[in-house]
Amino acid sequence: MRFVDEFREPELISRTAEEIRRLAGTELHYRMMEVCGGHTHAIYRFGLKDILPSNIELIHGPGCPVCVLPMGRIDDGLAIAQQPDVIFAAFGDMMRVPGTQGSPLEHKARGMDVRIVYSPSDALKLARLNPEKHVMFFAIGFETTAPSTALTMMRARAEGIRNFSVFCNHVTIIPAIRAILDSPDMRLDAFIGPGHVSTVIGCRPYEWIAQNERKPIVVSGFEPLDLLQSIVMLLRQLNAGEARVENQYKRVVPWEGNHAALRAMAEVFQLRPYFEWRGLGFISQSALRVNDKYAEWDAEQRFEVPGIRVTDPKAAQCGEVLKGVLKPHQCKLFGRECTPEHPIGALMVSTEGSCAAYHSYEHRKAAMEPSLTSIA
């Protein structure tokens, strides 16, 4: 009970949970996917699952950029950084992610010049400060971080900074949703749409999900009340047989997105014909590459890239978990061979991955940390 005050409007949370129970008081089983890794993390942290009726199933989607990055891309980026006078710069999230020859941090211990940056513009600053070296920024993320990488490359070009390049691993969320919907064993009724990605892309790109696939989608904020309200909005649509795009997170997400951010992405990037996602395989037009105008700042065009492919371990059932066919703990490796300390599958790699979140959630439950159950 001591955590009740931490949540905004606990009474409203309680009433919203009651409304969910009322709306879900049907014979139906509701399968909802939260696409965004931040939502997955929030759902586990708040113990949301415990207050939902048993016929509402939350399925954790592909929206964790660290998790879906193929191991071969890490190997490729590190191979470039093996060359003399190259500095490997990346966000802290990347530092412990294993490649076949170890993580960036392990390469640093073996003598590679590896730097943590918190912003792509700081990678560019490293290049300014180290004119005798080449700084390669290992870029990851969905549309939340891709515009910042793009603007940084525009600045590098405008300033004529030539000892800087980007190894681009940016991915786009819509084709991943499409791949999940196209999968023959897909079992989803509705989507909780990503919050911060949508500040950039807006709500229009989701319209085909409603119109063509007849699945409701609600763009949601990250607080317990946001997520519960989004579930209410989805249940109302599902019970009425409707399929629309709704925006629960209006206070942050404009329907049209952020035009300046979209312009920066269009200036620097183009779609790759296909890109590999850990756990999902190759998805067409699902990632960004640097266009020819910015070739000089594209690590893949500037350096010899080995193009390493590492097959996902067969025993890890990440794909089935991503599509909602299996729960994390139903995977053969979960909690045994595959743990957050020694991840084998993609979804165990980052705290936002559904298996890692599930794993730490089970520990949290044991430790009786804060949860919504006390108020709802």
Add this chain to the structure above:
Amino acid sequence: MCLAIPGKIVEISSGNADSALVEVAGVRRKIDLGLLQDDKPVPGDWVLIHVGFAMSKISEQDALEQMNTLKILGEAEGAIQEVKGYGLEDVN
């Protein structure tokens, strides 16, 4: 990287209109405003920050709630570490 950090614009840099001093939970760092060029914030405005770039303008109330969300997600400390890391060794 994926969760947005709320900050208050303290001042716009005199030499560079795309750069601003921002305050996040008492920590002051420079951030980039280039992705808000269609709707430039002014000192006193609140913004959501991703990887050193302001991505959207928000109300003060939403900013405070976002910080609270980060706290209850156990991410507030990480967010402040991220902000402290902006600008490499530059410390204001």
